[in-house]
Amino acid sequence: MTPAGDGLVPIEDPTQAVVGTGVPPIIAPGYTFGSVTDKIAAIVLARKTPIGWWLGFGAAFMLTLLLLASLSYLVVTGIGIWGNNVPIGWAFDITNFVWWIGIGHAGTLISAILLLLKQPWRTSINRFAEAMTLFAVACAGIFPLFHTGRPWLAYWMLPYPNTMGVWPQFRSPLIWDVFAVSTYATVSLLFWFVGLVPDLATLRDRSQSRIGAVVYGMLAMGWRGSAGHWHRYETAYLLLAGLATPLVVSVHTVVSFDFAIAIVPGWHTTIFPPYFVAGAIYSGFAMVLTLAIPIRAIYGLEDFITMRHLQNMAKVMLVTGLIVAYGYTIEAFIAWYGADKYEGFMIWNRMTGPYAPVYWSLIFCNVVLPQVLWFKRVRTSAPMLFGIAIIVNVGMWLERFIIIVTSLHRDFLPSSWGMFQPTFWDWSTFVGSIGLFLALLFLFLRFLPMISLFEMRSILPEAKVAEGVRDI
Numbered sequence: 001m002t003p004a005g006d007g008l009v010p011i012e013d014p015t016q017a018v019v020g021t022g023v024p025p026i027i028a029p030g031y032t033f034g035s036v037t038d039k040i041a042a043i044v045l046a047r048k049t050p051i052g053w054w055l056g057f058g059a060a061f062m063l064t065l066l067l068l069a070s071l072s073y074l075v076v077t078g079i080g081i082w083g084n085n086v087p088i089g090w091a092f093d094i095t096n097f098v099w100w101i102g103i104g105h106a107g108t109l110i111s112a113i114l115l116l117l118k119q120p121w122r123t124s125i126n127r128f129a130e131a132m133t134l135f136a137v138a139c140a141g142i143f144p145l146f147h148t149g150r151p152w153l154a155y156w157m158l159p160y161p162n163t164m165g166v167w168p169q170f171r172s173p174l175i176w177d178v179f180a181v182s183t184y185a186t187v188s189l190l191f192w193f194v195g196l197v198p199d200l201a202t203l204r205d206r207s208q209s210r211i212g213a214v215v216y217g218m219l220a221m222g223w224r225g226s227a228g229h230w231h232r233y234e235t236a237y238l239l240l241a242g243l244a245t246p247l248v249v250s251v252h253t254v255v256s257f258d259f260a261i262a263i264v265p266g267w268h269t270t271i272f273p274p275y276f277v278a279g280a281i282y283s284g285f286a287m288v289l290t291l292a293i294p295i296r297a298i299y300g301l302e303d304f305i306t307m308r309h310l311q312n313m314a315k316v317m318l319v320t321g322l323i324v325a326y327g328y329t330i331e332a333f334i335a336w337y338g339a340d341k342y343e344g345f346m347i348w349n350r351m352t353g354p355y356a357p358v359y360w361s362l363i364f365c366n367v368v369l370p371q372v373l374w375f376k377r378v379r380t381s382a383p384m385l386f387g388i389a390i391i392v393n394v395g396m397w398l399e400r401f402i403i404i405v406t407s408l409h410r411d412f413l414p415s416s417w418g419m420f421q422p423t424f425w426d427w428s429t430f431v432g433s434i435g436l437f438l439a440l441l442f443l444f445l446r447f448l449p450m451i452s453l454f455e456m457r458s459i460l461p462e463a464k465v466a467e468g469v470r471d472i
Contacts, residue, residue, distance in 0.1 A: 024311075026121050026459060028303035033457050036304075040451050041206055043299055049446065052298065057442040063435020070428040071146060079149050081425040087416050088408045092426040093143040094258075095400045096433060099283070100140035101181065101255055102276075102396065105248055106284025107133030108188060111195070112244035115237075121312055123455040124304045128295070128444070129288050130192040135440040136287075137185045139433040144177070146429075173257040180254040184247050191240040197223050197233065198454045252280040259403065265346040266407030269334060275327035282320035282366075283396035285313050289389035291441070293382050295450065304451055311379045317392065318373040324399075325367040342412065350406050354419065359402050365395025 074081060084091045107129035114122040145151045157168050157178045168175045201223035204216035223229055256276035259267035289310065296305040335343040350359045369391055372378045379385070410417045444450070 024306050024308040026124070026306065026308055027456065028306065031303070031460060033460065033462055036456050036460065037202060037206075037453055039301075040304075040449050040453055040456070041203060043445075044203060044447060044449055045207055045212070047208070053442060053446060057439060057446075060435050060438035060442055063432050064439045065432075065435075066428055067142075067432025067436055070425055070432055071142070074146055074425065074429070075151070079147065081423060082429075083421050083423045083426050085418055085420065087411050087418055088405060088420040090147075090404050090408065091420050092401075092422055092430060093147040095397065095404050096430050097140050097143040098255055098276075098400045098404075099397045100136045100143075100433070100437075102252060102280035102283045102400075103287045103393075104133040104136035104140070104184075104188075104284065105252060105277075105280040106288045107131070107136075108184075108191075108244050108248050109281055109284065110288070111191060112241040113248065115241045116245060120459050121309055123459055124301075124306075124451055125288060125292055125309055125313075126455070127192075127195070127452045128291060128441075128450045130188065130195070131441065131444045131448075131450075132287060132291060133188050134185070134192060135437045135444075137181065137188065138440070139437050141181065141185075142433060143429075144174070173254065173261055176254045176257060180247075180251045184251045187240060187244050187247060191237075191244050194233070194236055194240060195452060196448065197221065198225070199449045199452060201225065202453055203449070248281075249277055252276045259407075264407055264411075265340070265342040266350075266403065269331065271327055271330055271334070275324070275331075278320050278323035278327065279396060279399065282317060282324055283393060285317050285320070286389040286392040286396070289313050289317070289385055290393060293386040293389075295445070297382070299450075301451070304456065307380055307382075310382060310385055314373050314379040314385055314388075317389075318370060321366060321370040321373075321392070328363070328367065345410075346407060349410055350402060353406065353410070355402065355406050355409075358398055359406070362395045362398035362402060365391045366399060 079093075082092065084093070107126075110122050110129045111126045114126070145154055148154065156166070157175060159168055168178075197220055200216050201220040204213055204220050207213040207216055253273040253276065256272040260269060260272040262268060292305055292313075293310070296302050332347050335347040350356070370388060372384075373388070378388075405420050409419055
């Protein structure tokens, strides 16, 4: 801690635990500017790729080929190979779309909102969380694109001028999705790339390979670290953070409108926008934990991604999980209090109908099990957090499945009731999208710094010496 004087306040030393609270440090003590750079850059600039990386990437690449084969067969044959039917026109495809979009939310929240709130603990996890956002959005876009049956005509959803004067139906929430998700992907990509520029310049200067120096040099766009460069960088970074912050709320709100504006029991409810946003952050942080825990163990980054980061993410999961549980409760309460027989039947059907095991499984995964996060012993155990995060991811997927399928399979007329059974191609497309996500993640870990070099250096005590102490 910096000594406090007249008119001055102490600055927290990120290498020290918070006295009297048991909160671990943000970064382990003993690191300097050089040692931080050496440890993170060495992962990317290593001459020899570890065999474990090749095994992991090979498995992910095989699943990606499964996705390619499934989509190719889908285009040739039609979406009849999926289990979609009447009345269940939306099933695995839209379930997976909403699930992947939700996973991408934590990256923007960690990067943009925590940056604006000046939370230093974001620095170790923001880079791969941002990358996770981009990869998740890429996986999400596959499903509605191929669900149309004619992906080669997807440009019809864009407001392009044409000789026939045909424009998109702007009153359709599916068109709103196109604008919301494309804007989200664009701003997230810009935010991620701008944050990479100083680190790309570091890799350019340290690369022992001529090809690496040229590639990183092109991507660094002439960065030299001058005062003018840093000024423009910080201005652009804050502006993009300000643009990305409302997108955290708006994107999944628009996705919820796909359901909320439909006159279908189980969908037509005003609680969906905040309910979906909380669920997105919930599943997003669960995925960040799912990735961060093995990454820190495999690459020996426990000094940078400390237990403080894991505890903070566990606390965010606990809070958003309680909001999601509140949403479940209010949904059932509204169905009872509104005295609408169709809404009441929908809730009763979820609890006791043919999909009841799925419903009670999601309640256990999303509501019951995460309550153990109240205990510090659980929040400080990496294996337990990893297991809980995976279970929450499964539970959030089950939630999207229940919302979509159980609201459709028993409609207003019993003569129109039906059941949904996923086919092999449903599962292969979903599993293949996970493979694509992991393959992109492996490439990112190998060729780009997974932790922000300059932001990690900025929280070291050496950086605080240059700044001095802050005025009140």
